[in-house]
Amino acid sequence: MADSAHHPLALEQFLPYRLSIVSNTISQAIAADYQTRFDLSMTEWRVMAVLGRFPDVSAREVAERTAMDKVAVSRALARLVKSGRVIRETHDEDKRRSVLRLSEAGWTIHDEVAPQARAHETEFFAVLDAEERAWLLRILEKLSA
Amino acid sequence: MADSAHHPLALEQFLPYRLSIVSNTISQAIAADYQTRFDLSMTEWRVMAVLGRFPDVSAREVAERTAMDKVAVSRALARLVKSGRVIRETHDEDKRRSVLRLSEAGWTIHDEVAPQARAHETEFFAVLDAEERAWLLRILEKLSA
DNA sequence: ACGTTATAGTTTCACTTGAAACCATTTGCA
DNA sequence: TGCAAATGGTTTCAAGTGAAACTATAACGT
Numbered sequence: 001m002a003d004s005a006h007h008p009l010a011l012e013q014f015l016p017y018r019l020s021i022v023s024n025t026i027s028q029a030i031a032a033d034y035q036t037r038f039d040l041s042m043t044e045w046r047v048m049a050v051l052g053r054f055p056d057v058s059a060r061e062v063a064e065r066t067a068m069d070k071v072a073v074s075r076a077l078a079r080l081v082k083s084g085r086v087i088r089e090t091h092d093e094d095k096r097r098s099v100l101r102l103s104e105a106g107w108t109i110h111d112e113v114a115p116q117a118r119a120h121e122t123e124f125f126a127v128l129d130a131e132e133r134a135w136l137l138r139i140l141e142k143l144s145a
Numbered sequence: 146m147a148d149s150a151h152h153p154l155a156l157e158q159f160l161p162y163r164l165s166i167v168s169n170t171i172s173q174a175i176a177a178d179y180q181t182r183f184d185l186s187m188t189e190w191r192v193m194a195v196l197g198r199f200p201d202v203s204a205r206e207v208a209e210r211t212a213m214d215k216v217a218v219s220r221a222l223a224r225l226v227k228s229g230r231v232i233r234e235t236h237d238e239d240k241r242r243s244v245l246r247l248s249e250a251g252w253t254i255h256d257e258v259a260p261q262a263r264a265h266e267t268e269f270f271a272v273l274d275a276e277e278r279a280w281l282l283r284i285l286e287k288l289s290a
Numbered sequence: 291a292c293g294t295t296a297t298a299g300t301t302t303c304a305c306t307t308g309a310a311a312c313c314a315t316t317t318g319c320a
Numbered sequence: 321t322g323c324a325a326a327t328g329g330t331t332t333c334a335a336g337t338g339a340a341a342c343t344a345t346a347a348c349g350t
Contacts, residue, residue: 008197034207
């Protein structure tokens, strides 16, 4: 069969693929920091970030806000509670639900990691000018819908 | 400790996070297709796409072009060779290297999946107008550097 | 030529992950 | 009330993953 009969996919120009490369590269670079410094996985950090912003939510709500599945959240929480970074209580009116918030130790880590994450964000997107950043925001907005 | 002392990260506005959500959503939607129809993992498909475009390369070059690590490539290739979708020979002048290409069966699958992948790409990015797509390309280009 | 170093690729091991099954509690409704 | 369905969360199981060790071959420097 002649090659000319085929239409190979130009992976290197394929948008979903390029998006995933860029995204993974950036995420991993950021994660590398707190993974080694705080023995904190990316999923754990995401959970902590949500709890920093929305204290006293349930595990389900954490899952929703992180776009992670509930199994991942359950495991991240188990580790975070065990290491004393998150406090888990039971909801007064619904004993199935947990009520989650950062402990003092959790806040300490949060307050070190959050500015670093923001600094990384700034650094990565510094190659873009203001106009490009604005477009990127707008584009991500549309793609998420 | 008063909450006002902290500066929680607004995950939902954090660019690396939003990028990863969009990227994963798109990749998984595309993968869902060929996973069930052809029992083909995303890594396997990526390897096949590279071999469609660059026949007779080595495993190392596949790894480079897919941005996957060599272990993942090795395993994907093992499965693809076993299922008769990829032909593996040994390089004439360097017996360490393999020389890889799609078999007839491999091409058949390739020629079904590739247009579907392109269709998905078109569909996803249809929410963007031409100007936005141009910006996105340019932005990804810069972020990859 | 010969030993060191580098490279291609595979295997092993410990860890992560998601789907499905599961348990406990609550809700909806006959 | 009482029982089926829904919900919050955890556990189990099978598969996927990367780092490091390993095998085989080639390249390099003396």
